[in-house]
Amino acid sequence: MDIKTLYDANINNITVAKNAYDTLYSAFGQHIENWQHDVVDRLGHSEWTGTAAGHANTRIQFLGNELQAAKQELGLISKALTDAAEGIAAAQSHLISALDDAKKNKMTVAPDGGITWDKDPNSPNYAGDKAEATAKEIGKRITAALTEADHTDQTINARLGHLATNATNGTGLDSATAKADQTATDALNQVPAAGTDPNSVKAWWNGLTDAQQQHMIQTEHDKVGALDGIPATARHQANLINLQRGKERIQRQLDALGPEPVHNLATYNGQPIKNPDYDDWKQKHDDLEDKMHGIETIEDRLNTPVDADHPPAFLLGFDTKGKGHAIVAVNNPDTADNVSTYVPGTGARLGGSLHSDIERSDLMVASANQATGNSKTTSSITWVGYAAPQSIVPDAAFDIFAKAAENDLHSFETGLRATHEGKPSNNTILGHSYGTTTVGYTLRDKGLPVDNVVLIASPGVGVEHARDLGVDPSHVFAAQGDIDSIKFAPPEDADNFASNLINNAGGSFGFIDEPDHHVAFGRDPSVPQFGAQIIPTSPGTDHSGYWENGSASLIAMGKAIAGKPIS
Structure with a gap:
């Protein structure tokens, strides 16, 4: 034309x-x-x-x-x-x-x-x-x-x-x-149902004219924005509408709560009698405020002027259900040479630490750019697309959250392959803390179309060896900081707690020659017996310190994401 x-x-x-x-x-x-x-x-x-x-x-x-x-x-x-x-x-x-x-x-x-x-x-x-x-x-x-x-x-x-x-x-x-x-x-006039194979979704989308696609974005934005197999730019447009509608809805709900009730109804024998209406109001208020904070975090990142440290961002998923979900990509994954999906762990939700999670994606893109000398384009996606555990105890002690996320994570990664343009990208799945468990379980049970796996501060991934993840073990990477307490994560099976503690302690102090190094959900991926490549960490790295600027771990993550040797 x-x-x-x-x-x-x-x-x-x-x-x-x-x-x-x-x-x-x-x-x-x-x-x-x-x-x-x-x-x-x-x-x-x-x-x-x-x-x-x-x-x-x-x-x-x-x-x-x-x-x-x-x-x-x-x-x-x-x-x-x-x-x-x-x-x-x-x-x-x-x-x-x-x-x-x-x-x-x-x-x-x-x-x-x-x-x-x-x-x-x-x-x-x-x-x-x-x-x-x-x-x-x-x-x-x-x-x-x-x-x-x-x-x-x-x-x-x-x-x-x-x-x-x-x-x-x-x-x-x-x-x-x-x-x-x-x-x-x-x-052509009906959005495929949720859970439809992303390749079929992409074929449906390609069968629409651009005018029909825009009509779908405007009238079916809630479905289009959440559907794997829809290109990133279209999902972004739909989710911008979802974001605005979600913000308006949260504000209406906040307004409907009314003013803060009194904390106590009276006193009896010198002790305050708590107002049950206050507790109910505060729980709802704090949840809504948390979601509003997450919405504002997303808006701030999307509206940040593009520069070397802040590439363009795309909103690939958004909703306020439960604790809320958000999927934010730094750079367009459909056109990038390297595509990494970062799965955060305990506490991940629409509010909470979303700001630092997205910031980590920015840092990983910069690190990958450094590894390639800016000769390749990298996209890092913060995937808060699952209901993550919200507390270390008791939530994160159980694998039900990881199991519940398997279908969604598998669909999302399959969708990235379906919508990518040109030569297939080098794809990485990267998890932190409980996010590694989610990643590991999905790899084990569903498989993922990825080239590299990066496991940061893992409490276990459901398998005993890197080869059990279905990816070339030489492309499986793991890191654990020297002062990261994750190494003491107790096993989910409480009956094995004592034997696990004795086994690991015995290995640490030399009483046992070949400890199994089990943590909460299987063998610690950062030990040699697991068979992964070990990502170096800087001295004093705690559970959240892997993304410090200039740190050995951030540099190595960038290399792994870019498909470069980490040493």
Whole structure:
């Protein structure tokens, strides 16, 4: 698609063709009604019987089915032409808007899209000192409009080509074929159900015109924003709407709580009698305030000016259910060379430590950039897409949270593969603390389409050896700081606590030659027996210190994410 073709496109001609097919559809429907009345009904009342009558009635019924199928196929052509007109009209509007802005800014757009302007400050046609930046922006809009039109052209061409083939070879007269075609067309207007295979979701999305995609984003934003297999930029647009709606909803709920009730109702024998209404109010208030804090954290990061330390961010997931969920990508994972998903652990939620979790993604992108000399693009995604344990005791002592997250994490990673453009990216799954348990269980039970696994401060990942994760052990990395208390995480099975403690202590003090080094959910991944590559840590690294600027662990994480040797 070129500028002239799109600019000169006569949308009215498509509409006229669509109207002609509507006329044909109506006439054909009337023909079928006449056929039913003048032939089928008359023969049915003729009292004609016998073998010949049986054959004739069978053939007539078969012909009637063919006519109904043909009518259904004609209706699908009309729908395709409607979608074509809307899609091309939208792209044409975007192109004209960009060309108009070029003209307003005293710029000339060549047929090939090149933009020129007068650079002489003394000229009456001088385009200004910001002309270059303006030209780049307009150029991007022109390219986007042409891409939009081309996508619509290819999508509609495929649909019409399929229907034309059916008409040519007669398959369109088959009722099963017509029904399948109708189902496929109807599906274009329905967002796939949650849990649909991301590759199928991507195929559905690609079958929509850009105008239809934008319609889905605006009207079905809650579904589109949460659906794996939808490209990152589209999910981002949908989730910006979800974020605003969520913020408004949380504020309404806060307002509805009313003022803070009194803490105590009275005193009895010198002791305060607590007001149960206050406790209920405070629990709801604190939960809502926490979510609002998370929303504001996301807004702050999305609105941060892009610079070397803060690449563009994309909101890939958002909701306020339960403790709330958020998925924030630093850089676009669909176009990045390296893609890492960071799964935080205990306490992860929409509020809480979301700010520091996103900040870690920024740091890991910077570290990976340093490892590649900025020759590759890296995206790091903070994935708070599961209900993480909210307390060390008792929540984090159980693996139910990790098990419950398996399907969602598997779907998300599969979606990253489905939507990535061009050459497959080098993908890493990285967990911290209980997040490593979530990662490990998913790798063990579902498998993940990743190239590297990074386990930071792990209480165990459900397996005894790196090879049991389904990834090349040489691409499994683990770290544990010298003063990280995670090494003392007791086993989930309380019956084994004493033996586990004796075993580990015996290994530490040399009483046992080959301790099993079990922690809460299996063998400690940072010991040699597990078989992972050990990520170095700086002296004094505690449970949250792995992302300190300049630390050995952050440098090594960047290398692992970039697919580089860590030493």
